[in-house]
Amino acid sequence: MSNANSVNPPVEQEPTEFDRKAPISAAQVRVIEDGTTTLPGQERFVASVEDIPMQGIDQVDEAAPASSMWAQAWRRLRRNPLFIVSSILIVIILLMALFPGLFAHQNPTACSLNDSIAGPRAGHPFGFDLQGCDIYARVVYGTRTSVSIGILTTIAVVIVGGLIGAIAGYFGGLVDSLLSRLIDIFYAVPLLLGAIVLLQMFHDDSNIWKIVITLTLFSWVSMARITRSAVLSAKNLEFNTASTALGSSRMRNLFKHVLPNSLAPMIVTATMSLGSYIVAEATLDFLGVGLQGNVVSWGVDISNAQSQLTSAPMILFYPSVALAITVLAFIMLGDCVQDALDPTGELR
16 A cells, blocks of 8 residues: 555646747847846837937926916917907997997987888988887897896806805805705796796886896806806815915805816806897797886897788897897807816817
């Protein structure tokens, strides 16, 4: 009987496919300077420093002045032709709103039934509407009302929505939960539907400020959501942590550090939303729940011209074109601002 502790002799195995291959000769193994070996197929090419001057690529011009995000955005805007076109249009529109007398010398409320639906003539390039009012003068003077409502609503939305969104995003916890549920409640109400219901309750006394308050009441939620997201991203950055470590209060950090660094998405949203507020005001006027009476507005003129759509379509055409050009100008400006404030804008 063989001893259990004895070692069995090794069993010879048949050579595998790898073993059948010819062994690698020493000539096929290259020893490089650092002592490592490179097998065939493992060679790699490393360019020398002289071939690729990395120092020149990574070199920073220390003599160049410091450039902020806003300076870089302005530099991108100046190179964008769409920004130039939209800026020229907006400047003309603002001049018409501020100084309508420079563009029209007729009184928009001076009407004569003798000129009812009369065609263009000298001094009246657009003709007259049903009441005998000069259409050109009403288009020019209507710019002030429509643009004023859009700008005032935008300012109010930025203040209300920006403040609520910033507080919700910065303090978090119970405050964020309560304000977020409030945002969700208002977000569920459509803008036009809520505005129609509210203005119908005060239909007898409609003015510009009532339209602005109504549009703000149902429009601030989008700004609040965007501001909340921006503040959530900015509050955890290093500058806020350093300011807190130096003893700065939370409210001081919010208004001095976090909120200014969250302005970029707020500016883009406000710029692109301004045109929609002008359209909303014109829509409310067209539906009969907005401005009425002797108020000169594009929406009022469009509403009054719908009865002459087949007989005198140009009465509806001119204020509609003015409204479309204004909205298009602000939308183009918003797109340009968005591209300029986008950190990856230079890579596209």
